[in-house]
Amino acid sequence: MSILVVAEHDNHELRPATLNAVSCAREIASHLENSAIHLLVTGHDCATVADAGAAIAGIGKVIQADAAFLGRQLPEDMAPLLRELAGNYSHVLAPASTTGKNFMPRLAALLDVTQISDISAVESADTFVRPIYAGNALATVQSSDPVKVITVRATAFDAGETGSDRAPITSFEFSIEQDLSRFVSENLSVSERPELTSASVVISGGRGMQNGENFVLLEKIADKLNAAVGASRAAVDAGFAPNDMQVGQTGKIVAPDLYIAVGISGAIQHLAGMKDSKVIVAINKDAEAPIFQVADFGLVADLFKALPELEQAL
Amino acid sequence: MSVCVDPPWQKRHHCRPFSQGRVWVFMKILVAVKRVLDANVKVRVKADGSGMELANAKMAMNPFCEIAVEQAVRMKEAGQAGEIIAVSIGPQACQEQLRTALALGCDRGILVTAEGEIAPLQVAKMLRELVEREDAGLVILGKQSIDSDNNQVGQMLAALAGMGQGTFACKAELADGRILVTREIDGGEQTVSLKLPAVITTDLRLNEPRYASLPNIMKAKRKPIEQLTPADLNVDTDSNLKTLRVSPPAERAAGVVVESVEDLVGKLRNEARVI
Ligand SMILES: Cc1cc2nc3c(=O)[nH]c(=O)nc-3n(C[C@H](O)[C@H](O)[C@H](O)COP(=O)(O)OP(=O)(O)OC[C@H]3O[C@@H](n4cnc5c(N)ncnc54)[C@H](O)[C@@H]3O)c2cc1C
Numbered sequence: 001m002s003i004l005v006v007a008e009h010d011n012h013e014l015r016p017a018t019l020n021a022v023s024c025a026r027e028i029a030s031h032l033e034n035s036a037i038h039l040l041v042t043g044h045d046c047a048t049v050a051d052a053g054a055a056i057a058g059i060g061k062v063i064q065a066d067a068a069f070l071g072r073q074l075p076e077d078m079a080p081l082l083r084e085l086a087g088n089y090s091h092v093l094a095p096a097s098t099t100g101k102n103f104m105p106r107l108a109a110l111l112d113v114t115q116i117s118d119i120s121a122v123e124s125a126d127t128f129v130r131p132i133y134a135g136n137a138l139a140t141v142q143s144s145d146p147v148k149v150i151t152v153r154a155t156a157f158d159a160g161e162t163g164s165d166r167a168p169i170t171s172f173e174f175s176i177e178q179d180l181s182r183f184v185s186e187n188l189s190v191s192e193r194p195e196l197t198s199a200s201v202v203i204s205g206g207r208g209m210q211n212g213e214n215f216v217l218l219e220k221i222a223d224k225l226n227a228a229v230g231a232s233r234a235a236v237d238a239g240f241a242p243n244d245m246q247v248g249q250t251g252k253i254v255a256p257d258l259y260i261a262v263g264i265s266g267a268i269q270h271l272a273g274m275k276d277s278k279v280i281v282a283i284n285k286d287a288e289a290p291i292f293q294v295a296d297f298g299l300v301a302d303l304f305k306a307l308p309e310l311e312q313a314l
Numbered sequence: 315m316s317v318c319v320d321p322p323w324q325k326r327h328h329c330r331p332f333s334q335g336r337v338w339v340f341m342k343i344l345v346a347v348k349r350v351l352d353a354n355v356k357v358r359v360k361a362d363g364s365g366m367e368l369a370n371a372k373m374a375m376n377p378f379c380e381i382a383v384e385q386a387v388r389m390k391e392a393g394q395a396g397e398i399i400a401v402s403i404g405p406q407a408c409q410e411q412l413r414t415a416l417a418l419g420c421d422r423g424i425l426v427t428a429e430g431e432i433a434p435l436q437v438a439k440m441l442r443e444l445v446e447r448e449d450a451g452l453v454i455l456g457k458q459s460i461d462s463d464n465n466q467v468g469q470m471l472a473a474l475a476g477m478g479q480g481t482f483a484c485k486a487e488l489a490d491g492r493i494l495v496t497r498e499i500d501g502g503e504q505t506v507s508l509k510l511p512a513v514i515t516t517d518l519r520l521n522e523p524r525y526a527s528l529p530n531i532m533k534a535k536r537k538p539i540e541q542l543t544p545a546d547l548n549v550d551t552d553s554n555l556k557t558l559r560v561s562p563p564a565e566r567a568a569g570v571v572v573e574s575v576e577d578l579v580g581k582l583r584n585e586a587r588v589i
Contacts, residue, residue: 074506075472076478076479079473098497098498099499101469102479102481102482104469105434105470106469106472107473109435109438109469109470109471109473109474114434114435114554115435115464117464117466118463127558131463132462133366133460135563136356136358136359137357137359137366137563138560138561139559139560140557140559140561141555141557143556145554180476180477180478180509181479181480181507182508183506184494185505186501186502186503186504187503187505188503189501189502201588225589233518236519237518243484243503244498244499250457250458250460250517252500257588258582258586258588258589269460275566278586279582279586279588280569287571292571294566294569295569296566296567296570297571297572297578297586298570298571299571299572299578300571309576310575310578313579
């Protein structure tokens with residue numbers, strides 16, 4: 001049987017996490033015989049996304065479900081749509097984004113199967129590893145369900161490549177009339193910077209930044225390093241930064257080549273979101289701050305002195 | 315929003331839209347509360363890999379469930395709900411968390427006693443049964459529990475009960491017989507309008523939970539807690555997902571302390587080669 005990967009996108013562009021989910025699917029497929037990988041693109045006017053998906057290495061077919069009511073991917077529409085398709089697949093995968101986390105458990109319940117959340121490794125076609133307790137432990141779990149509904153921790157898998165081969169694109173007609181949920185509005189942050197979860201450099205500020213204006217100090221460095229800017233929960237709660245910048249157990253999971261934590265103490269809930277980064281730098285004036293225990297390079301300094309110096313030196 | 319004060323003898327517990335878009339005040343809210351390891355406690359994996367070292371560890375109500383309770387209590391205080399029922403599924407010790415919920419303003423508790431780890435699908439099935447029995451107009455749960463980090467139960471319950479779901483909520487308000495939920499999403503915020511009854515899962519910024527006052531803690535001791543078993547709810551607690559083992563994550567190699575910004579930049583360029 002085949003594997004279905006649900007693409008993450010905004011109707012125009014494929015989000016990078018899709019490529020990581022495809023890599024995960026390829027790992028699962030390597031434990032199966034003759035298993036193809038199909039990509040599902042649901043949305044509205046999303047042909048460019050389907051095209052982009054068709055070029056991902058390892059994709060045998062793209063299924064495009066395109067309709068006005070699918071434009072926002074509401075779980076009340078997505079789950080019944082996926083239920084119709086799921087019978088043809090041994091695994092259904094989606095990135096563990098706020099979109100995937102929203103509709104995948106709903107799908108699992110409709111199928112009367114468990115969902116396996118946020119997997120970070122594949123041991124076999126039915127056995128997976130997932131972090132629990134804010135990443136303080138890794139659970140190896142085995143599913144005996146006929147369809148495995150899985151969300152994938154994007155940072156734990158390499159991004160799949162795109163090639164010149166194109167998979168065929170088929171369309172899937174689906175209609176449903178539900179009044180359980182209606183889209184009202186969206187308020188999206190716009191940023192010229194790389195996306196937090198896929199940037200190769202991230203610089204994050206914590207409560208030590210003192211206010212939102214001081215985040216400019218981080219942004220200047222981010223400009224030089226082509227970095228994304230993140231924040232601790234304390235910084236978000238204090239209103240220094242919007243919630244979509246929160247890194248951690250209950251925020252975003254990042255694993256860039258370089259993570260710079262500035263004025264962040266290093267609570268386990270924050271570490272849960274960044275401790276798989278390749279190189280971690282901590283700038284904190286308190287030499288005892290727990291962030292230094294995970295940092296490759298620690299600088300004990302006042303950030304208001306260190307940040308302008310760092311900007312100069314780059 | 316205008317509220318219609320419905321005479322109690324009409325027994326209309328449901329929150330149903332009125333023809334002029336008004337809402338019944340006798341809506342029941344069901345909140346789910348989970349007993350978990352306290353968020354501030356550092357936890358270790360058991361040497362035999364069978365689970366976590368939890369013996370004698372400090373337990374607490376899952377922080378997201380505290381936010382769910384607070385939301386329900388605020389809605390009741392605002393005259394939008396008549397009764398709040400707190401439900402916990404787990405060992406007898408969950409009574410503690412239910413008492414906390416009662417001290418915070420819930421009216422009564424239901425404890426479904428079950429030993430061991432109960433998977434989200436089974437929890438959702440039990441809650442679905444209770445939602446039906448209680449004729450709840452709104453269900454509020456935490457978006458995830460900080461132990462298993464699954465983030466599933468609310469969505470599963472919504473599917474099983476045929477309700478709309480407002481997950482990762484940072485704002486929720488009744489409007490014209492529906493509920494408007496603003497959700498924290500990766501790119502920012504999204505608002506959806508849900509038909510009632512509905513399921514909401516809370517994010518951290520929905521509210522700041524209060525502390526229970528001493529008189530309310532005393533009062534909570536007299537509030538009823540009903541005890542049920544999964545069998546009473548016709549749910550088999552066996553799951554198709556088995557935990558084979560639990561292991562500690564890889565340790566990071568010890569780092570170095572650099573003396574200056576110059577030193578740091580040099581190391582990042584020449585040793586780590588990340589800039
Ligand atoms: C259920 C739950 C979920 C959570 N989820 C998350 C999450 O997803 N992400 C997250 O980040 N947190 C999360 N938290 C919160 C977490 O526990 C911490 O409270 C939070 O990470 C602390 O943020 P902070 O490090 O910025 O603030 P603090 O802990 O207050 O640390 C500030 C640091 O700044 C340093 N500092 C101050 N001034 C300066 C200066 N001038 N120069 C240099 N250094 C300075 C201080 O020495 C200190 O170490 C969660 C908590 C709970 C209970």
